[in-house]
Amino acid sequence: MIFREVEDRDLIAKARRGHVEAYNVLVSRWEKRVFNYLLRLVGHREDALDLSQDVFLKAYQNLTKLDDTAKFAPWLFRIAHNEAYSLLRKNRPDGELAVEPQTGDASAGMFPMELTLAVRGALGRLSADQREAVLLKVYQGFKFEEMAEILSCPVSTVKSRLYTALDLLKQTLAPVNTGGTE
């Protein structure tokens, strides 16, 4: 991971000097994560792909504004977050995400497809803020401080959203067994 960060820094430095190929290498490293993050935020593959392209284009154009190259990942996801919410505000003035809740309950004993549907359903029932907190923490592995930077809110708010989301997901994906302690 340390070597990866060093290489990312080198690629960023080269891209800043106008090396497009260096930036393409950087894009290839992050495009899948950004695409999946956006896909789970907006719920449409085409929109997620278009947004991903916009995100990397904006990132390239603003690469010189990145003060600390070690913080490239939170900075990139901050752009992705803004782009996604810009689209959502355009499509839905109330800002609620387009992911439709799907049926599904306990994950125990589920087949992979059923589990996938259950997880998607559980995520779909969360609020947009709660879902994004889960995406950034569980799927992207950001620290609370980084999430606070991406979402432009205090760490306490990030923790509150995530913990509430985990409680809700837990009820669907890991319900209390009969005779359980909850």
Next chain:
Amino acid sequence: MSCSTVDLKAYAVGEMTQREKAAVEDHVRGCQGCREELERLNLTRTALLALEQEEIPQRISFVSDRVFEPRWWQTIWRSGPIMGFASAALLAGAIVVHGFSARPASGSGVDTAQIEQRVEGQVSARLDAAITKAVSDSRAQQAAEFARVLNATKQRYETERQADLATIRQAADYYQKQFGRLLVASNEGAGQ
């Protein structure tokens, strides 16, 4: 550590230091409620991670486009060595300009008069020295000329004197010879 102070969710999502994790694990070993709660959180996280990441349908790639390439001034601006050199050159230029521009600004009326007086004094001193030197040179030249003429006169006088002496000697020799001849002739006449 009591159940209310144990942050099981932070533990489940990996937001703890090794020391904090050890404390939670120590508590969970002796608390069935927290253990079951942690198992549910782990199960939830495992279920979430079962949702596989999708492959991006189309790779994102950029081609070199002059629109996005940095301008010449952006290239210079982003280059540390060039900017350092430019800064040093700018600083040196500023020092030179300041040096030239500060001179007239620092002179007041009194200073100008003093400078003029000093310059006049220097010019006067140099002029006096030049005149003195010229007079001295002229005198020396005259003395040398006088000495040369005197020597030439002396030499000419000596030459003429020597010539006169030679003439006198020749005349004396002639008269002496004539006298001797006359004496011989008279003796011969007296003997016959």
